[in-house]
Amino acid sequence: MFFHIVLERNMQLHPRHFGRDLREKLVSKLMKDVEGTCSGRHGFIVAITGIESVGKGLIREGTGFVTFPVKYQCVVFRPFKGEILEAVVTMVNKMGFFAEAGPVQIFVSNHLIPDDMEFQSGDIPNYTTSDGSVKIQKDNEVRLKIIGTRVDATEIFCIGTIKDDFLGVISDPSATT
């Protein structure tokens, strides 16, 4: 789920950046530092949409670095248990398949794939229903439900299932082209 929230961060700025563009520098550094990171609490910070405030800088003794408390608005993405997501299949193997929804990697174990879908090895490993009508392979888009998340400092890993109503392949680029 996406959220637009306000976060705060203490930015350390090297003295060489002091000057007219200090604020810009600060912002661009903030973006560089923060966008794409992941925190267990808030999830992935997708984009910074604005700066709420930049507090007063505090010079660090010894280093000359200045610390600014910056409040910024950002869009964060955090997967939740039970959430339905659409994701792109990135890898298929006999244990199941991996899919990505943006920065989040989701593993769908073969236990969580409908029983009528069988793993087919070969050039393009895939899961196919017995009648061959549905096929899960790399680059397919699937709709899945998250049943578990593991949050590390730097990534969120999810376990998903497609063994439920209305879940499964939603588009197959290989079929259309």
Next chain:
Amino acid sequence: MPRRRDEDEYDMDPEEDEDDEAFDDGDEDEDGEYDGGKAAKKRRRSDFIDDVAEEDDEEEDEDDDDEDYGGGRGKRPKTKGRSGSQFFDLEAQVDTDEEEEEEEGEDDFIVDGGADLPDEEDSRRMHRRPLLHREDDQEEDIEALERRLHERYGKREVEYDEEATEVEQQALLPSVRDPKLWMVKCAIGREREVAVCLMQKSIDKGSELQIRSVIALDHLKNYIYIEADKEAHVREAVKGMRNIYAAKIMLVPIKEMTDVLSVESKAVDLSRDTWVRMKTGTYKGDLAKVVDVDNVRQKVTVKLVPRIDLQALANKLEGREIQKKKAFTPPPRFMNIEEAREMHIRVERRRDPNTGDYFENIGGMMFKDGFLYKTVAMKSISTLNIQPTFDELEKFRQPTENGDGDMASLSTLFANRKKGHFMKGDRVIVVKGDLKNLKGTVEKVEEDSVHIKPHEEGLMETLEVSDKNLCKYFEPGNHVKVVAGATEGATGMVVSVEGHVVNIVSDTTKELLRVFADNVVESSEVTTGITRIGDYELHDLVQLDDMSFGVIIRVESEAFQVLKGVPEKPEVALVRLREIKFKIDRKINAQDRRGNKLAVKDIVKILEGPCRGKQGPIEHIYRGILFVYDRHHLEHAGFICAKSESCMLVGGSHANGNRNGRPFLPKPSNLRTPTRTPSPMRSPRGGPPMHHGGRFKGGRGHDNLVGRSIKIRQGPHKGCKGRVKEVKGNTLRVELEAQFRVVTVNRDQVTDDVTVSTPYRGHSRFGPGAETPIHPSRTPLHPYMTPMRDSGATPIHDGMRTPMRDRAWNPYTPMSPPRDDWEDGNPGSWGASPQYRPGSPPSRTYEAPTPGYAEAGTPRDGNPAYVNAPSPYLPSTPGGQQPPMTPSSAYLPGTPGGQPMTPGVGLDMMSPVVGGDNEGPWFLPDILVKVGRNGDDGVNGVIREVLPDGSCRVALLEGSGGNGEIITVLPTEIVPVQPKKQERLKILGGAHRGATGKLIGIDVDDGIVKLDITLDVQILDLKILAKLPAEG
């Protein structure tokens, strides 16, 4: 025949006797039953033994439905009967163990120390007796027996059940009024004999003998126990007997009396579907599943995966000569009846009278669904601490049994639970009883009951459930840790729960683990299981003893999986601890394809090789090999091994943004770009040797220390400088400069030769190891350039270097290998005169005015490398514009890199200021230029020809104010026209100099160019791109 039979029996009886053991203390108060019961039992036992021993009698026993399979099995000997060596066959064959087991199993009723055991003769007679019965009307007989047994022992069991309470148990304990136990010494090994003799005596003398009972314990040598009221009675009884030493009669204290007769055997409640392991014989250690328990006879029927050598079996059944006892045990394999039939093994199909199931009977062994059903004594199976592995369980998981396999493992596992298995807060599910499938949370744990709070709505109060009926419960998505079993310590997320088995996706390996729910606890921790052995930990970079190196990608119980440092293809080796020499833990840097310095944790993208396109942070750098961790890479724990040259830095901690100015880049970065752009092409494989007269060997790919100048820091040669000749593991062979000899020093005792870092070194840092040729080539360029911009060039140069310094901030710069790389090549060629270079630019300044100087100057330096050096440079000298082009490339075959370095270009781009002055060399025919003579606004023209002196013949274009005339202009007067998007262009510098292409995009200062010839897309500095006139 009879003779042989006797042998058999002899052979068995002693064993039985030895096995005699007081089994049941309960027997004490059932003296009255002894006789009948004993006899009956005795018979039954003999029944059995006879089965084994008496082959010929059983021929006609086809329909013998003795409910014990063992009996059936025993028939096998009948066919081999004539071979004469049957006995040994027995030993050699599968069933060997069975005999032993069965024998062992017989002892249950000998409680009384064989009080009723007659002498050998007797016992033999008795053995034979049941046989006759069997021949006649066994069924009946057995039923009768069974009945009688039930009458006696069934009752007994009931009694036991009743007296379950402790108080009643206490009441049974011996008191002072009861007869006492006396311990009497006897000859070692004669305990039983003595006991039997006493029994005989008591039979003979009747009530004269005042002792109550005699006990010989198997585990107690040298003594027997005699139960009597008075010591005098004992003395009386033993008087005149051999082997007994009445001198020593000791009273057993009342408290210890129970111990004498208590059997250590734990009362195991074996029930159907329990997992057990065989203790002896061919199947020793094999997992078996109990299918039937006969508590009366202390026998269980188990289901096993047969280990049968069909061929041998066939041979035996056909009575063929069989080779001597084989040492190996056949591997477990399901019995294929068809196969057996093909081998002409007689297979009968029979119905088991008890269960009504059909079994295939082969030579007395019962098979069903490929499993062997075997009846063994309870003693020959172990029931404690059975931890079936999944492999084993899988075998038993036949299509016929769905789901109940889990239950089976459940019951066993429950028995093996440790104390404190459940903890408050655990989620549990009831698996047995009325409340089956009720889920709840543990509230309180008592001895063997658990209070759970049901999750069910409407059930508010806690319930007390026996812990045997509970099982931990997990839901998909739970994060758990394995606390027992093979994968102990691993963590992961539950993906599915199949009854008692939980499937987990491991956090680190992303593999599927199957574990018992009992072995799992909920946890938020993330681990891999064991992560280290000895000094080596998961993801360490280690040196192996075959001089290769790699990253530990997995720690197994006794070995590591190491992804070797071979960039071509991932190679994983399984190494043991001792095969690892040491951990490589050094701060080493490398350079990527563009010459960016790479440090650990930098994020790189892999441009070549099997893992092309992957990207991730560098975990280790060693010998120019990077180990990159890509979390999307699922093999090798996400590690990818790649050459540093086939990677590109994509920002990260050291973001030096050589491309498209990153916000925080100091200006000069742009200037630096060209230096870098060329670098990929520079690394001329053949180059270095050529330039350095082959003295430079190996280069970086080999070992970046070889050939490098170092200084010895420690040891006897402290302070000496030298050149590394060879690297062997942790030691270096160093050729000392001062003394002409080679010494061996430890790697950590040397420092890289610290010479003053000259500007050149600064540069060199940006090139990959082999870039040395640049140096020579670049130096000459100075002379050339300096004349015009004498003062200007140097400062610019400096300016240009600053950013690099900037980068080089990181702590290891002074020692940083990249710089050493350059020294790799350096010492050989320049070696003798390190001071030479710093000095050179100034000296060159004076030589510069004409391009020719470069060449002229070089020989003077007397540096062989130098002679070569000018070559790449030649083309750029205004004097030798076009023609030299070819030679130069001929000179450095396959190293177009030489050219980008060509001074003019390089420097121009570094310093636009300078560029204005001498861009001559860059120009190529056909490009569109702006002719800005006399400060004109500029007229567009197309270069028709570049003259040797650097000036160009330019055809002015009519459209832009020109008149089509051809004029000759100095290079300073013209500026190439930068192409715009989608316009055709020609590349003036770099590896692709001369190539044409199309600009497909602009990225700040870089243009994205699609080359015409190769259709490759390149990112090049806009400054080296020149627009081509529109066609037509």
